[in-house]
Amino acid sequence: MLLLLALFTWPAFAVEPREMLTDPALEARAREIGRTLRCVVCQNQAIDDSSAEVAHDMRRAVRERLVAGDSDAAVYEFMVARYGDYVLLKPPFKAGTLLLWLGGPLVLLIAGAALLVAARRRRAVPIPATEPLSAEEQRRLDALLGR
DSSP, X not given: OHHHHHHHHGGGGSSOGGGSOSSHHHHHHHHHHHHXXXXXXXXXXXXXXXXXXXXXXXXXXXHHHHHTTOOHHHHHHHHHHHHOGGGBSSOOOSGGGHHHHHHHHHHHHHHHHHHHHHXXXXXXXXXXXXXXXXXXXXXXXXXXXXX
16 A cells, blocks of 8 residues: 555655755746656656656756746747657647647547448348248257256
């Protein structure tokens, strides 16, 4: 039970105390930005939740930019310039991310169409009529069923 509890609290240990800024307002901004940036090593995990070394570097870069006086938008631009649109957990809708945004619904539509075609083809194939049981087969079935 303790191990399970430790696994659920693991993301809380991702941002280390030595990374935190002394200014609470800047730290709050860094946390907000960190929740919207993806760790480029982890699978769909924010940099604030990741304990990967590259996530530490990314958090440090965010905090350095904020201390230098950059706005949130400038920090996002810096991270996108460095890592690409992939670094954003909610990437912008544009030509380069079109497949990312429309890929899931497109696959769903194709799968639905394939299921519809398969169902219509199956309905079009007639089911052959079965012959009635012979007297011998009926007697054996009755014996098996205990009639």
